[in-house]
Amino acid sequence: MKSLGNSFNTDEVYNLCEAHTCQLYCQEDWSDINRLRYKLFIAKSGATSSPPPCKESLIKHVKRANYVARIWKSATEASIDAPPPINHGWTLENDEADYSIKWHSGVLAPDDVLQTVVCKCKKTSCMSNKCACKTAKLPCIELCGCLDCQNAADTESDIDANEDSGAESDVE
Numbered sequence: 001m002k003s004l005g006n007s008f009n010t011d012e013v014y015n016l017c018e019a020h021t022c023q024l025y026c027q028e029d030w031s032d033i034n035r036l037r038y039k040l041f042i043a044k045s046g047a048t049s050s051p052p053p054c055k056e057s058l059i060k061h062v063k064r065a066n067y068v069a070r071i072w073k074s075a076t077e078a079s080i081d082a083p084p085p086i087n088h089g090w091t092l093e094n095d096e097a098d099y100s101i102k103w104h105s106g107v108l109a110p111d112d113v114l115q116t117v118v119c120k121c122k123k124t125s126c127m128s129n130k131c132a133c134k135t136a137k138l139p140c141i142e143l144c145g146c147l148d149c150q151n152a153a154d155t156e157s158d159i160d161a162n163e164d165s166g167a168e169s170d171v172e
Contacts, residue, residue, distance in 0.1 A: 005066060008070050022036050025051075026040075033058055034054060063089035067082075121146040126146050126150055131146070
């Protein structure tokens with residue numbers, strides 16, 4: 001982090017900041033923030049209270065932090081030759097000097113996580129249409145909190161034959 005603000009170029013600084021951020025969340029030797037986010041998501045069954053930022057968000061944050069740090073490190077100079085902040089994590093609104101933060105521009109998580117449907121069926125063994133997984137025509141996965149599940153990947157064909165739409169509320 002001490003490298004922040006040494007120049008307006010963030011190429012070198014980003015890799016150091018990503019590795020440091022990974023170390024803040026995990027004791028293992030991780031340097032890919034998106035892989036770490038996925039690992040933490042799976043380890044905590046999708047219920048992480050404060051996950052690390054995704055790579056795209058971290059890039060934007062490092063760019064903004066580096067830009068501001070460079071301005072402050074140059075505060076004693078008579079004239080600062082600073083590039084416009086538009087390439088450093090901000091966007092220009094209404095073609096004026098009205099800048100706003102650009103939080104991210106990519107995907108927030110891998111497609112398999114974004115498309116994950118989980119249920120917490122307690123009474124119907126995931127055999128009811130009230131099961132979110134069954135309604136989405138997906139098998140239950142390890143992240144589901146269901147009891148006595150009958151909607152596992154190997155029993156998916158059996159579930160279609162045994163539809164039970166008249167069951168009582170499934171989630172407690």
